[in-house]
Amino acid sequence: MNLFDFIAGHYDYWFIIILLAIGLYGMTVKKNLVKKLIGMTIFQAAVILFYISSAIKADATVPIIMENLSVDNPANYINPLPHALMLTAIVVGVATVGVAFTLLILIYKNYKTLDENELLELMK
Amino acid sequence: MIEKNLPAIIPLLFLFASLIIPLLGVWKKNLAYPIAALTALTSAILSLYGFVFVILTGPINYYFGGWIPPVGIEYVYDHLSSFVVLVINFVALFVIAYSYQPVEKELPGKQTAYYSVVMLLLTGFNGMIITGDLFNLYVFIEISSLASYALIGVGDKKAPFAAFKYLIIGTIGASFYLLGIGYLYFMSGTLNMNDLYNILPHMNDSPTIIVALILIVVGLGIKMAIFPMHGWLPDSYTHAPSSSSALIAPIGTKVGAYAMIRLLYFVFGLNYFSQELAVSDLIAIFSSAGIIFGSILAIAQKEMKRMLAYSSVAQIGYIGLGIGLANPFGFIGAVLHLLNHAFMKATLFMVAGSIITKEGHSDIFKFDDTYRKKYPWTMAAFTVAALSMVGLPPLAGFFSKWYLALGTIENSSWLFLAVILISSLLNAVYFFRILEKVYMKSPDASEVKEEVKRNEIQFSMLMPILVLAIGLIVLGILNFIIVEHIYKMMPEGMFSL
Numbered sequence: 001m002n003l004f005d006f007i008a009g010h011y012d013y014w015f016i017i018i019l020l021a022i023g024l025y026g027m028t029v030k031k032n033l034v035k036k037l038i039g040m041t042i043f044q045a046a047v048i049l050f051y052i053s054s055a056i057k058a059d060a061t062v063p064i065i066m067e068n069l070s071v072d073n074p075a076n077y078i079n080p081l082p083h084a085l086m087l088t089a090i091v092v093g094v095a096t097v098g099v100a101f102t103l104l105i106l107i108y109k110n111y112k113t114l115d116e117n118e119l120l121e122l123m124k
Numbered sequence: 125m126i127e128k129n130l131p132a133i134i135p136l137l138f139l140f141a142s143l144i145i146p147l148l149g150v151w152k153k154n155l156a157y158p159i160a161a162l163t164a165l166t167s168a169i170l171s172l173y174g175f176v177f178v179i180l181t182g183p184i185n186y187y188f189g190g191w192i193p194p195v196g197i198e199y200v201y202d203h204l205s206s207f208v209v210l211v212i213n214f215v216a217l218f219v220i221a222y223s224y225q226p227v228e229k230e231l232p233g234k235q236t237a238y239y240s241v242v243m244l245l246l247t248g249f250n251g252m253i254i255t256g257d258l259f260n261l262y263v264f265i266e267i268s269s270l271a272s273y274a275l276i277g278v279g280d281k282k283a284p285f286a287a288f289k290y291l292i293i294g295t296i297g298a299s300f301y302l303l304g305i306g307y308l309y310f311m312s313g314t315l316n317m318n319d320l321y322n323i324l325p326h327m328n329d330s331p332t333i334i335v336a337l338i339l340i341v342v343g344l345g346i347k348m349a350i351f352p353m354h355g356w357l358p359d360s361y362t363h364a365p366s367s368s369s370a371l372i373a374p375i376g377t378k379v380g381a382y383a384m385i386r387l388l389y390f391v392f393g394l395n396y397f398s399q400e401l402a403v404s405d406l407i408a409i410f411s412s413a414g415i416i417f418g419s420i421l422a423i424a425q426k427e428m429k430r431m432l433a434y435s436s437v438a439q440i441g442y443i444g445l446g447i448g449l450a451n452p453f454g455f456i457g458a459v460l461h462l463l464n465h466a467f468m469k470a471t472l473f474m475v476a477g478s479i480i481t482k483e484g485h486s487d488i489f490k491f492d493d494t495y496r497k498k499y500p501w502t503m504a505a506f507t508v509a510a511l512s513m514v515g516l517p518p519l520a521g522f523f524s525k526w527y528l529a530l531g532t533i534e535n536s537s538w539l540f541l542a543v544i545l546i547s548s549l550l551n552a553v554y555f556f557r558i559l560e561k562v563y564m565k566s567p568d569a570s571e572v573k574e575e576v577k578r579n580e581i582q583f584s585m586l587m588p589i590l591v592l593a594i595g596l597i598v599l600g601i602l603n604f605i606i607v608e609h610i611y612k613m614m615p616e617g618m619f620s621l
Binding site: 024027033036037040043044047050051054082085088089092095096099100102103104106107110119123 | 259262263266270273274277281282284285287288291292295296299302303306309310
């Protein structure tokens with residue numbers, strides 16, 4: 001397998017790595033707290049995409065029993081478990097974002113700003 | 125019948141209470157505290173019963189919905205998890221009993237919501253300890269984390285920002301953990317811890333497993349606040365309401381440490397993370413750096429809660445060091461310190477909370493010898509806990525340090541031994557500073573002073589503090605029984621290495 005095939009064959013993983021990097025960048029470098037939160041959401045979405053894309057099998061279909069496809073051969077159906085796990089992870093992510101926005105509203109009420117530098121200045 | 129279902133009953137009891145408190149809160153506001161205290165008492169009794177049951181008849185495995193693992197989700201109630209559940213639930217019981225007055229004073233009118241979230245927090249912690257499934261562990265990590273963000277965020281004016289920082293860092297940690305178990309799942313096809321323990325030795329040399337191990341160690345390390353991933357801890361504990369920090373500080377990081385022990389010793393296996401990879405050495409080195417760093421920064425603090433928070437960073441380092449030593453003495457030291465530090469930190473944070481409730485501040489430089497006359501019993505409990513932190517025999521804190529020191533000697537790692545000894549001295553510096561102010565008369569204070577009246581904190585706050593302080597003496601004297609029991613918790617083949 002040459003290098004081009006390696007890169008092209010794993011294109012979904014490269015995409016996920018880029019998303020992970022964007023998420024981490026947003027969380028650590030951005031000074032606005034809402035942008036930090038957006039970075040966190042991107043990071044979580046990348047992990048979710050990682051599970052989903054790893055569950056794919058070539059020439060397989062959705063895991064619902066079909067009459068013309070044998071159930072004995074698991075290669076006919078893609079793996080449904082990662083999807084089920086990620087439904088839970090999405091719910092967790094929604095809850096996290098909800099709590100985060102509540103905290104942001106509280107911060108804004110207390111200090112009238114969401115910029116990290118200004119907040120640190122005000123807290124001295 | 126009840127013992128077969130015990131592993132599921134304890135987390136579900138807390139979950140049920142967290143739902144019932146807001147429902148009944150609509151009808152009567154002052155029901156929240158009694159229900160929370162009653163739930164904590166019930167689960168403490170249940171976990172004591174389960175602990176004795178496990179000692180007498182052996183581990184309990186509970187299968188959700190009757191599905192046999194690795195297909196179904198398994199809850200494991202073995203020697204290690206029953207012990208940690210017992211510790212967590214007893215400390216939580218005392219802190220909840222204590223919290224009535226502080227919550228009424230700091231969060232008036234919000235008792236219903238507060239106790240509902242506290243119950244959710246304990247659901248998460250108990251679930252994290254009992255579960256035998258990797259993804260289930262992730263869900264419980266997030267339940268407990270979300271609850272603790274809320275409990276920290278309701279503190280003083282700076283608390284929401286501290287909680288937001290914790291939320292961002294905590295979510296990174298949980299996502300790393302999720303990524304790590306993803307790697308494990310796609311390599312092995314299972315999420316059950318026992319099943320993985322049997323499968324992993326066959327794929328030890330795969331780089332995927334190494335990456336998974338590193339991601340999981342980093343993820344849980346953030347939850348456990350190992351140096352240098354402790355950044356969220358000091359601010360969160362300082363600005364949280366005193367009842368929240370008294371609840372989260374002794375329990376929260378300990379549960380993270382337990383998850384680390386469970387994953388490293390009972391999923392990856394001792395041989396893998398200590399012999400084939402040097403991960404255990406890395407954990408030990410970072411932990412010892414954290415011990416020194418936390419102790420020095422604790423000396424530099426002026427505020428008592430912040431000092432205790434930095435001291436927590438140092439004390440977590442002891443547990444991390446015990447995990448990283450990867451020998452029987454290190455394991456005993458880590459598990460024993462998990463118990464001892466939960467008791468010590470709960471006592472210290474409750475004393476700090478009491479002083480804030482009474483005096484309105486906890487500035488160390490404003491402490492003077494009138495405190496001894498005003499709060500004789502509180503200060504006595506503080507002294508016991510502080511001496512135990514320093515490590516004076518026969519108090520509990522001495523014995524965990526003793527076993528950790530034995531572990532470093534067995535590994536011939538003299539640097540770590542030096543770290544333990546030096547940090548004991550540093551502990552002495554920052555605790556004796558307060559003891560000196562409280563028990564010695566300041567030389568430049570005016571001779572004639574008005575008579576100070578005794579002004580002890582309310583009985584409902586004093587009682588839990590005193591019980592935990594006496595518990596420290598009892599744990600110290602009875603430690604040989606506990607240590608004998610810890611031998612049963614060790615993974616198989618620990619001594620043969």
